[in-house]
Amino acid sequence: GKEKASQLISEGSAFDSTVFAEHLLSFMGLNRLEDEDDEPPNGGAGDGYLPKDAWHRLARRAECCFRTAPSFHYMMGSFYAEPPPPKQRLE
Amino acid sequence: TSQVQKGLEKLSPAQVDQKTAEVVQYILVKDQKKVPIRRADLVKNIVKDYRTVYPEIIKRASRIFEQVFGLKLVEIDPKNHLYILVNNLDTPPSNPSPVEHPxxxxxxxxxxxxxxxxxKGGVVRDKLVWNILKKLRVDSGLKHDEFGDVRKLVTDEFVRQRYLEYNRVAHTEPVEYEFRWGQRADMEVSKAKILEFMAELHDQDPRSWTQQYKEANPTHTSSQASSSSHR
Amino acid sequence: MSRQLGDSHRRFLQNMMTLGITNEQEAKALYQNCCETHKTQCAPDKLDEFIDAINSRLQPMFMQIRKGMSEENGHQYYALVNMAETDITRMTSDYADNELELFRKAMDLIVSSENGKVSSTDILNCTDTMTSKSLKKSETQHLLTRLVQEKWLCERRGEYTLSTRCIIEMEPYIRAMYQDQVKVCHICHNIAFQCQICENPLCGIKIHNPCVARYFKGRTDPHCPACDDFWPHEIPEVRGLRSQSKR
Ligand SMILES: [Zn+2]
Ligand SMILES: [Zn+2]
Incomplete structure (x- = not known):
């Protein structure tokens, strides 16, 4: 017990993934359900729902951690050039 | 290299240029999926009869990626000869792009x-990851609106792209798996910036995570140059 | 001649790769931003020269940043396009073969239509005649949503048109493949889908809606620029921003 404690201090703060998840939920704009005030939160992360753009919000902030190469997308040249089938037009 | 030299003498500069352009095109097309490109495929599909001058062609292609696109062609797996593209331009946070992109x-x-x-020090059990994701309303057993089959995305797509390594833990019964950073993540992702965002989320000084801070900001005396030390 | 590029050029190109297409105003803002970021000189009226320098280096890879007009609002846009059709370019992974076949069928219908549009029902009906693996109704709908998101088609009230990005990139292809069906604007000489047509059966020239707006602006008695017959269509308003983006 004692050994572990001193080891922890030399390693700095511990990282708690539950706390991390809570912070992420806040960052992503969790809507906590208001009408359940009287109910004790079970485990913390159980209630509420995330907005539709939650993961986009996180992605936008996290982008700068990545040095991802942009990729090139095109339509022309992605299939064989083929003339359309002849049209029989009655007029 | 003298063999390369000899090979080059048999080819016109225009031929070498064209082959180089084809290699650049091929790598750009393959990069759409972010799966590393195998040298064997590159040689088989594109380089073909030019394989004697391959080192010269890949050198020129790298130069085009750097000079024209601001990208870096990196060999991430010297054993299996895999290539990826990473961005060579620094992102200046003070001056973000004025045009919003998706x-x-x-x-x-x-x-x-x-x-x-x-x-968590470089390796975590898969259970921990699934638990966190579940808290974030992403259930690895269900189809997610944004990510579809999440388990497949994380253990297959991200692994093939080399963002993650996903391996069986030895001597566990029942079988357990663990995640590590993949080689693409090592090249592409800045630990310093991850830590910075972590600190922001926790409203905490990044230096309070001593070990992680050290790893993200290696001292200049360290011989191992880190791609993540740019600020 | 190919020119030396700086990081400002490279950053601009990377933005074009991410965006696919951008309007003139955004392109100017982007140009300025890229120059500021890399502390290089920026002449606001030199955007096209800046892009030409990039294009000179893209040319060997058959890529280009190409300028074109939106049929919707008449504004100028810049799109990063591919110009080659080879075994390499056909390795693209964005769409499956049957998805590309359906896209081509939708394009056939749009090009041969009177008004440059096709209904989702007509596209859904195409799946019966596919030679590659047929798409289910839900798959087709999902594909159409993706094609709109990725800026290849536009949708309005269940009708689909070719997007500005698609027209800019595919113009040479459309001209070559649909020679006898393709319409060309009498004013700007580009291909036209959304356009007005002269009602004189001996004339029948086409003019883009925004080109109509600009050409007949302020004229009370509009006449066809080719045959001089009365121009009977409603003249659309010149959409804003145009004069604004000029300075
Ligand atoms: Zn026109
Ligand atoms: Zn006329």
Whole structure:
């Protein structure tokens, strides 16, 4: 017990993934359900729902951690050039 | 290299240029999926009869990626000879692009997983990842609106792209798996910036995570140059 | 001649790769931003020269940043396009073969239509005649949503048109493949889908809606620029921003 404690201090703060998840939920704009005030939160992360753009919000902030190469997308040249089938037009 | 030299003498400069352009095109097309490109495929599909001058062609292609696109062609797996493209331009946070571009929600997911692995010392059991994702309303057993089959995305797509390594833990009964950073993540993702965002989320000084801070900001005397030390 | 590029050029190109297409105003803002970021000189009226320098280096890879007009609002846009059709370019992974076949069928219908549009019902009906693996109704709907998101088609009230990005990139292809069906604007000489047509059966020239707006602006008695017959269509308003983006 004692050994572990001193080891922890030399390693700095511990990282708690539950706390991390809570912070992420806040960052992503969790809507906590208001009408359940009287109910004790079970485990913390159980209630509420995330907005539709939650993961986009996180992605936008996290982008700068990545040095991802942009990729090139095109339509022309992605299939064989083929003339359309002849049209029989009655007029 | 003298063999390369001899090979080059048999080819016109225009031929070499054209082959180089084809290699650049091929790599750009293959990079759409972000799966590393195998040298064997590159040689078989594109380089073909030019394989004697391959080193010269790949050198020129790298130069085009750097000079024209601001990208870097990196060999990530010297044993299996895999190539990826990474961005060679620094992102200046003070001067973001004035034109809004669509964001990719998978970047958020990758941040969560890579972030946890990094903060936990480089390796975590898969259970921990699934638990965190579940708290974030992403259930690995269900189809997610944004990510579809999440388990497949994380253990297959991210692994093939080399963002993650997903391996069986030895001597466990029942079988257990663990995640680590993949080689693409090592090249592409800045630990310093991950830590910075972590600190922001926790409203905490990044230096309070001593180990992680050291790893993210290696001292200049360290011989190992880190791609993540730019600020 | 190919020119030396700086990081400002490279950053601009990377933005074009991410965006696919951008309007003139955004392109100017982007140009300025890229120059500021890399502390290089920026002449606001030199955007096209800046882009030419990039294009000179893209040319060997058959890529180009190409300028074109939106049929919707008449504004100028810049799109990063591919110009080659080879075994390499056909390795693209964005769409499956049957998805590309359906896209081509939708394009056939749009090009041969009177008004440059096709209904989702007509596209859904195409799936019966596919040679590659047929798409289910839900798959087709999902594909159409993706094609709109990725800026290849536009949708309005269940009708689909070719997007500005698609027209800019595919113009040479459309001209070559649909020679006898393709319409060309009498004013700007580009291909036209959304356009007005002279009602004189001996004339029948086409003019883009925004080109109509600009050409007949302020004229009370509009006449066809080719045959001089009365121009009977409603003249659309010149959409804003145009004069604004000029300075
Ligand atoms: Zn016109
Ligand atoms: Zn006329």
């Amino acid at each position: 964001s990719n929600p998978k970047t958020g997911l990758l941040f969560v997983i890579l972030g946890v692995i990094f903060m």
